[in-house]
Amino acid sequence: MAKKRKNGLSIAIVALNMVIVGIIILLIVLIYFHMKEDTGNNRTDPPSVTSSDTFTDSESETDTPAITHETSGTSPITETPESTSELPEDTTAETEDTASTDDLILPQYDRTFFEDDLFIGDSISTGLHLYDYLDAENVFAEVGLNPESAVNHKVGDVTCVEKAAAMQPKHIYIMLGTNGLAYMDTEYMSKKMTELVSELEMACYTANICIISLPPVTKEHDAEGKETMEKINDYNSRLKALCDQGGYTYVDICSKLSDDEGYFSSNYAEADGLHFQGSAYALVLGTIQNQIG
C-alpha cells in the first residue's frame, strides 16, 4: 500500500515537472515574440555597458564570448581634404560664397616639401593634419594654444620645443596669437613670441624659423569685438618687425585670405568667422611653399 503511494507520488512529481517546464517554455516564447515586436517598433533596449566611472569588475567582460575579428569591410575612412561633410543647418556659414569654393584657384603645394618641417599652432593648425594636408608628425597644435602658453604646454607628453629638438626640422612654422587677442596685449604677445622663437632657435640651431601672420577674421566676427582686424593688423606688424630684426622669415597669409574689405573671405572662413575651411589650408601651404621654395 505504502509502495503504491510512493509510485503514485513519483508519477505526480514527474508530471508536475513537465507542466512547469512547459509553462516556462511558453513564457519564453511569449517574451521572445514580445521583444521582437518591440524591436520592430524601434524601441531600444541598451546592452549591458560598463561606464568608465562605474567600471570596477571586469569579470563580466571576460565572460563575453569571443568576437570573430572579421576584417572585411572594416577599411578605415580617411577623408581627403576636399571631402568635408556638410555644415548643419543651424550654422551661419555664408553658403552663397562657400558654394563657389570649388571654383577657387589655389596655389599648388607639395606634401613632400613639408615632410621635414614642423608647424606649431593652435586649433586652426590642428586642421593641417585633421584635414589630411600634412602628416600628424609634422604638426604640433592644440586648441587654445597662444604665444604665452606654447613654451610649456604639452601635447602627447612633449612640449613643442622638446618635439622640435627631437625632430630637428628643416623649417619651423609658427602661427600663434589668435587665442590671446581677446585678453592679451599685442606687445606682450609679441614679447612671448620672441621668447618662444629663442627657445626653438636654441633647440634647433640649423632650422629656418618662419613666423606666419595671424589670419584675418570675418566682418561679423570683428564686430563682436574680441578678435578684431585692428588687433590682428597691429600684432602682425609686430611679428614682421620681429622677423626683420631676428633674421626670421615672415609669411603673410592675412592678405591672401582677406576679401576686398580686408576681412576674412567667406571663401575660406568657417561659420565662426575665425577658423579655416579646408580650402584655406591649401592656400596657406601653397603660399608658404611659393615663398620658401
Place this chain on the structure above:
Amino acid sequence: MNIKKLICAVLTPVMLFTACSGENNGTAADVNPSDVVSAVLKEIPISSSVEKGTEDVGSYYSGMDISELDSAAFALCGSGALPDEIGVFKFKTSDAANTAQDALQSKLDSRKESFATYTPDEMYKLETAEIYSVGNYAVYIALEDNEKAKEIVNEKLKG
C-alpha cells in the same frame, strides 16, 4: 518529506532556466566601427566633420595601446572650432577595451582643459561626454546630444 520533494521538483527547472539565461549578458555584436560612427553622424552631425580610421588612432589618442587594436573609426570637427567627437574602437580583447578607457579619459580631460576658456558655451558636450566599453569595443562620445548618440551606438553594437 513529500513537501520537500515537491519544492525540489518546482525549483529544479526554474533554476535550470535561470542559469541558462545568464550566459548571454554583456555581449557585443561583431560590427564595423565606421558603420557605428556613420550611424551616429547621420543623426547628430558634426560641423566640418572629418572622419579618421585605424591608422590615425596612434597619433591622435596618445596612450592607447594600438597593438591591441583591431580596427577603429572616429570623427571630429576638422577646423578645431568645436569639441564634437565620436570614436568607436574595436580591440582584440575586452580587457584591452576596458584599459583603453584610461587613454580616452585623458583625451577628454585634455579637451575639457582646452575648451574651458576657449569656447565655454561648448563645454556641455564635454561635461556630458560618455566613455565606456561593451565587450571588445571602447566608445568615446562628446556631441550635441550624448544620450541619443549612446543609444545609437548601443543599438548598433547590439547587432
